[in-house]
Amino acid sequence: MIDFRPTATDEAMLARLHAEALICRRHARAFDEREAEMIPDVLPEAAAFEAEAKANPLPKPGPDDTPPAVMMMLQTMAAYWGDYSVRLRRSTSGGLGNAALMAAGTEAQKAKWGQLLLSMAITEPGCGSDPSRVSTTAVLDEQTNEWILNGEKIFVTTGIRADGVVLWATLDKSAGRAGIKSFLVVKGTPGFDVPHKEKKLGIRADDTAAYVFRDCRIPRENLLGGDESIPKQSSGGFRGVMKTFNMTRPLTAAMGLGIAEAALDATREALTEAGVELDWATGPGGMGRLSAAAERFMRLETLFEASKWTVLQCAWMAGKGLPNNLESSVSKAHAGSAVRQITQGCIEILGAMGISREHLFEKWMRDSRITDIYEGTGEIQRLIIARGLLDYTRDDLK
């Protein structure tokens, strides 16, 4: 049955996460200002919070509660409602590379590397949106049974903390997409350097890194999935990696929406304090009676809800095992532009208070800006959606 009501168990879980998020938020500004520092894996408040949580265990979710895939989005929103990067206790697994390993690795590879924190390096100085242009090369040394990697990767999320990376490199540039394979490279391998942490507009506490590979040798069995052949026609291997986007795209959307919700909640509080009334009973003819700030805010909140439920619908499909390729691009595209409008709009409503670094509004605007860029820009999502609608191939529309 179509139902939009979270259960009491769902809400208890989210309330706990919101409480935790508020602790993280206390540290948000400091780590934004001290970009060069790595944020701690464990916050000083962690032990006390966890002890209290243990003393008050949450009810166990059952079959009548919201399905896990949908909850995962709500939980992500709740975590990011505190801060984009700071966590009470940061996870040491579950990087973007781990998703790729789970999607494309063999059982042996999953067993061997599953415990590591893995980053994902596709983007290079010369290519981002069009990963078929990847120019990092992998050449097989038949004598030693090793791949020799050469190239440069940039903008690698969790690039500093990661234990290793899933790297895209080409076996044969002339083969285009078909020649691209993923390789697992563990940190410490000679020839694999991490020259710097990128300096960014927002999410500064995130350790986004640049990687360099110079004659970096890795064992032959580090090719993810193990298939060394270059298919003539299909882009099969490429597709396999693309499939991971069907859950990561709505997740990226949920991250941005968590921040947008934080901005909305704080703006609502400020408006209430200023005596601005949000009259949701107002009909279409009566909009002119609302103050400009009230109407602007109400529309931003509406945009947020539209985006949130679009993301949840997409995750619900994934949880059901339904193909959600189009929906994942829809949710990412929608959230990508929604969070831009929301965080920028809140500042416009608040005025000078919004841009002051005494408050977090300006940080939220900078942090959420990434949503429409990585995991495929808004334009790339629209390409995918349009191809789906029009039944066009990549060559028909690019």
Place this chain on the structure above:
Amino acid sequence: MISFEMTEEQTLVRDSMREFAAAEIRKRARSADEESAVPAELLATTWSLGLTSTQLPEAFGGAGEARSCVTNAIVLEELAHGDAALAIAALSPSLFANAILDHGSEAQKKAHLPRFAGARFVTGSLAVCEPAPLADGSRPRCIAEAKNGTYVLSGRKSLVAMGDRATHFLVTAREGSELGAYIVPRDAVGLTVGPLEKNMGLRALPTTSLLLERVELPAESKLGEAGGANVQAVLDASRVALAAVMLGVSRAVLEYCVPYAKDRVAFDEAIAKKQAIAFRLADMHIEQHAMRQLVWRAASLLEHGLDATRAAWQARCYAAEKSMWIADNGVQVLGGHGFIREHPVEMWFRHARTLGVAEGLVAL
């Protein structure tokens, strides 16, 4: 539990309504718009489908089927995909009947509901809009004064759907600071039903104004009688219903534009291969998809009897803004042909603007 799973029944209803709209509604839309008249045979056909009567309790002559606001939103989207004006006309009996069913006293239900279970099309209406700038459904200027066990209504209403043939009007008015609704029979002394209004869109939907000059009504005319009723909930439901109609119009535009853009050639290739067009289509798809989530959410809250005022505002506002955007861009995708009445997009463009400012035209 949050779930987006349509019931088997909802899937069936959606499919059959989609077929019905394609076969019976879409083909009549253009001529009905040109003639500014709703075809009588369409009303008879939709009446025989029992869209209103099946959901009335057996005690009042209905089929007693469970009423689901979400299912009704799905029905509205599908019928409006055929045509918004005709969908609203066909469902107009629910406008009056559902308000009585949800908020009326037992006596009011007994007095008014059996009418809607008969063999021939009858309709009542809901009078919310007023012909004044900044007129707000939740704050009517129309006033009701309680006087010696009667109510006296004074004011003006406009955009009253099916005003030319409704047997009764449910008129919203302010009683002191309270929002009330009053059942006004067509022949009430002091009530003047105006001539058919001339609107930009929804031309096939007959609408009229009402002039209420000290219309004296017996005490039992107030919806819910002495205790009154949650009239805001009636407005909320009607706002969500309008949003569902706008959703149907939006999808109609998108689905018309996609094959057109693949077919139309300019500069040696289909215009759909140009990103300026392709991205516009993508955005139309994104927005109608997001609109549907807001419509279903508000409908689901209403279905469970929860306060849906905020969700209804959001669904209606989003649908109004985005359906206008979609229809506007639909015209642009067709270029000059979009401006010509041979294609339906100009009609949908007029519909969208009209629906976005209307209130009280349709119920869930």
